[in-house]
Amino acid sequence: MKKIINNPETVVQEMLEGMVAAYPQYVRKVDGFEVIVRANAPIKGKVALVSGGGSGHEPSHAGFVGKGMLDAGVAGAVFTSPTPDQVFEAIKAVDGGAGVLLVIKNYTGDIMNFEMAGEMAEAEGIKVASVVVNDDVAVEDSLYTSGRRGIAGTVFVHKIAGAKAEAGGTLENVKAVAEKVIKNTRSMGMALTPCIVPAAGKPTFTLAEDEMEIGMGIHGEPGTKRTHIMKADELVDHLMEKILDDIPYKSGDEVAVMINGLGATPLMEQFIMNRRVDDILKKNGIKVYRTFVGEFMTSIEMAGASITLLKLDDELKQLLDAQADTPAFRQL
Amino acid sequence: MAVNSAELIEIINLIAHDIQENKDFLTELDSAIGDADHGINMSKGFKAVTEKISTMADKDCGSILKTVGMTLVSTVGGASGPLYGTAFMRAGQAIGAKKQLGFDDLSILLDAALEGIKMRGKAQKGEKTIIDALEPAVEVLKSSQVDTKLMNAAVKAAKEGVEYTKGIIAKKGRASYLGERSLGHQDPGATSCYIMLSAVYKAISH
Numbered sequence: 001m002k003k004i005i006n007n008p009e010t011v012v013q014e015m016l017e018g019m020v021a022a023y024p025q026y027v028r029k030v031d032g033f034e035v036i037v038r039a040n041a042p043i044k045g046k047v048a049l050v051s052g053g054g055s056g057h058e059p060s061h062a063g064f065v066g067k068g069m070l071d072a073g074v075a076g077a078v079f080t081s082p083t084p085d086q087v088f089e090a091i092k093a094v095d096g097g098a099g100v101l102l103v104i105k106n107y108t109g110d111i112m113n114f115e116m117a118g119e120m121a122e123a124e125g126i127k128v129a130s131v132v133v134n135d136d137v138a139v140e141d142s143l144y145t146s147g148r149r150g151i152a153g154t155v156f157v158h159k160i161a162g163a164k165a166e167a168g169g170t171l172e173n174v175k176a177v178a179e180k181v182i183k184n185t186r187s188m189g190m191a192l193t194p195c196i197v198p199a200a201g202k203p204t205f206t207l208a209e210d211e212m213e214i215g216m217g218i219h220g221e222p223g224t225k226r227t228h229i230m231k232a233d234e235l236v237d238h239l240m241e242k243i244l245d246d247i248p249y250k251s252g253d254e255v256a257v258m259i260n261g262l263g264a265t266p267l268m269e270q271f272i273m274n275r276r277v278d279d280i281l282k283k284n285g286i287k288v289y290r291t292f293v294g295e296f297m298t299s300i301e302m303a304g305a306s307i308t309l310l311k312l313d314d315e316l317k318q319l320l321d322a323q324a325d326t327p328a329f330r331q332l
Numbered sequence: 333m334a335v336n337s338a339e340l341i342e343i344i345n346l347i348a349h350d351i352q353e354n355k356d357f358l359t360e361l362d363s364a365i366g367d368a369d370h371g372i373n374m375s376k377g378f379k380a381v382t383e384k385i386s387t388m389a390d391k392d393c394g395s396i397l398k399t400v401g402m403t404l405v406s407t408v409g410g411a412s413g414p415l416y417g418t419a420f421m422r423a424g425q426a427i428g429a430k431k432q433l434g435f436d437d438l439s440i441l442l443d444a445a446l447e448g449i450k451m452r453g454k455a456q457k458g459e460k461t462i463i464d465a466l467e468p469a470v471e472v473l474k475s476s477q478v479d480t481k482l483m484n485a486a487v488k489a490a491k492e493g494v495e496y497t498k499g500i501i502a503k504k505g506r507a508s509y510l511g512e513r514s515l516g517h518q519d520p521g522a523t524s525c526y527i528m529l530s531a532v533y534k535a536i537s538h
Contacts, residue, residue: 054409079367080409108505109411112452116405116414139509146508197368200359204368219367221506 001201008198012055012075019062023327026066034075034082035090036062041071047165047174048072048094051103051158052087053110054079056197057218059328060155060297066326069162070103078197078300079219081109087117091126099127099171101178103157105150106134129171131178133157135187135308137246138215138224151218152260152297153185153308156320159329163322177319181310186246188239189306191216191223191262195299214238218262218299218306232269236276239307244284247311251285256292256320258308263298265305270294277307289317296328333480333536335433338389340396343535348378350531351524358527361520365507370412370520377408377416392431397424397441411505412521415449415462422448435478438532439470446470453504460502460514465493465522469529480537487533490526497522 005011012034019036020029027036042048051061052074062073071094076082091100100121104114111132118128135153161178169177191213194203197220204220207213212235215224230238257277259270270293281288289312297306312320324331335343351358351374358371381403388396397420405417426444427437446466450456457467468489476482497519502508507519 076409077369077373080369080373081411081413083406083409083413085406107411108453109409109414112411112414113409140511146504146506149509199372200363200368204363217506217509219506221367221509224509224511 001196001198003196003198005198008201011198012077015055015058016062016075019327026325026327027062030089030093033086033089035072035086035093036065036075037072037090037093038065038067041094042096043071044096045098046096047098047169047171048096048100049103049158049162049165049174050074050087050090050094050100051154052076052082052090053105053107054081054219056195056300057297059295061158063328064155064158064326066324068166068322068324068331069158069326069329078199081107081113084113084116084120087114088120091117091121091128092124095121095126099129101161101165101171101174102128102130103154103161103178104130104132105154106132106147107149108146127171129175131157131161131175131182133182133185135182135185136189136217137186137242138188138217149217151187151189152258152306153187153310155296155329156185156256156258156308156310157181159324160316160319162324163319166322177315181316184247184311184316185308186243187258187306187308188242189216189218189260189262189304190214190235190239191299191302191304192229193264193303195220195263195302197300216302216304218297220299220302232272233276236273236307237280240277240280243307243309244280249284249286249311252287254287254289254312254317255281256290256310256312257281257288258296258310259291259293260297260306260308261295262302262304262306263295264301264303267293270305273305273307290320333433333435333438335393335536337391337393337396337431340393340433341385341389343532344385344396344400345382346535347528347531348382350527351375351378354524354527358520358524361518361523365502365510365514365517366520367506369410370524373408373410373412374524377404377413380407392429393433394424394427394429397421397427400424411453412524415453415521418448418452419445438483439473439478442466442470442473455504458500459504460497460500460507460519460522461504462519462521462525464497464519465490465525465529468493483533483536487526487530490529494518494522494526
């Protein structure tokens with residue numbers, strides 16, 4: 001393992017300290033907890049958004065803490081959901097009296113830990129609601145799995161629900177728009193190389209030089225299919241086919257596109273992917289309203305990328321365009 | 333069997349020791365069908381447990397078990413933290429303020445633990461989880477008057493439960509995303525559960 005770290009056991013804490021040192025104008029850390037909140041939290045009368053999950057997905061989630069997006073990001077151990085006491089602390093730190101929305105990615109551990117935290121907060125009289133993001137079409141949503149996973153599309157939920165809260169939406173309004181985003185967001189990813197969890201010290205799986213994994217999750221958990229390596233266009237065709245199949249699209253529909261690098265894939269390759277995505281959408285008569293290319297939800301140093309489409313309506317377009325000012329997402 | 337608070341702490345320390353010894357093994361099992369952190373997180377959690385309960389010898393058994401549960405919830409993370417945490421908390425509630433535990437209590441507390449895990453994880457037997465090891469063990473304990481021999485049979489049933497997980501497809505947790513690719517692998521959660529039960533047997537049979 002070659003990594004720029006001091007000690008595998010302190011990576012999360014040291015990362016958060018470095019982040020706060022870089023962006024004191026945006027965020028601060030809650031003492032004694034792996035919780036990043038807005039520098040001016042709590043904001044009185046505003047619905048607060050709390051998200052989080054295992055670390056290793058930077059800039060998610062703490063990087064999106066700031067005006068127009070999240071109020072708190074809770075950082076668990078690498079690829080491990082944060083514990084209920086951490087999430088509870090985040091809820092308390094950002095509650096401005098209007099209630100708190102928990103944005104949870106659909107993983108068994110995340111749901112249980114956030115649920116327990118929500119129960120603790122409600123016992124203290126804080127209004128809590130939650131939404132579960134499940135945008136990954138690689139995994140079947142059926143009774144026989146824990147449902148589809150939450151991946152990069154989660155950032156669209158942060159952006160749009162965050163804008164709704166900033167505009168003065170009630171907890172019910174913010175939850176409703178978050179659910180609308182979830183209903184209209186679909187993603188799928190792939191990987192060329194595995195990643196190394198610092199505490200494990202070795203890759204969680206191996207891929208031969210001529211292999212790739214389709215439907216890769218964001219935790220190094222195996223995907224749905226291992227294939228020979230494909231050219232960029234062929235690969236994008238494959239991912240887009242599954243994404244477009246999952247919600248009915250018609251000519252004239254508008255979408256936001258997100259090409260998300262998993263950590264070790266250069267922008268060069270991400271743009272090559274986006275070129276093909278754009279072609280496919282044009283051919284289907286689907287209009288690209290906005291495109292975001294870069295790293296939003298990574299998987300440590302994994303090489304690979306995911307594609308996300310969000311089907312838009314007027315409300316979602318307006319909220320997507322609203323101002324946001326956070327360490328990892330600025331739109332002024 | 334008569335286990336007082338100090339002896340209960342020793343049993344939990346033995347569980348912690350065995351989890352620690354199997355840390356890499358559990359992580360390896362988890363890397364095949366999960367996210368490669370089960371051993372790491374369980375070992376971290378039980379290290380914290382050992383410290384936390386070291387001064388509790390004068391407390392009742394229920395409080396000790398509840399403290400174990402709360403410590404696991406706040407240190408393990410993932411799905412295992414809430415599941416095992418809830419299990420120990422429910423076990424502690426079931427035992428209450430007793431300062432001495434007998435064989436019957438073993439059956440009562442493990443049954444409460446099982447119910448806690450089922451509630452928190454919304455899971456049942458046959459979904460490739462902790463329950464596949466724990467439920468067969470609890471069934472054995474409930475089948476007759478509990479003694480060392482029956483506990484040995486319960487541990488064997490848990491071991492068979494672990495073996496059984498190799499032949500089934502995961503329906504809960506991250507392994508469920510693999511579909512048929514989870515076949516052939518034993519469940520890390522069922523395995524850690526077996527390790528704990530087996531540590532309890534070792535402790536009470538000595």
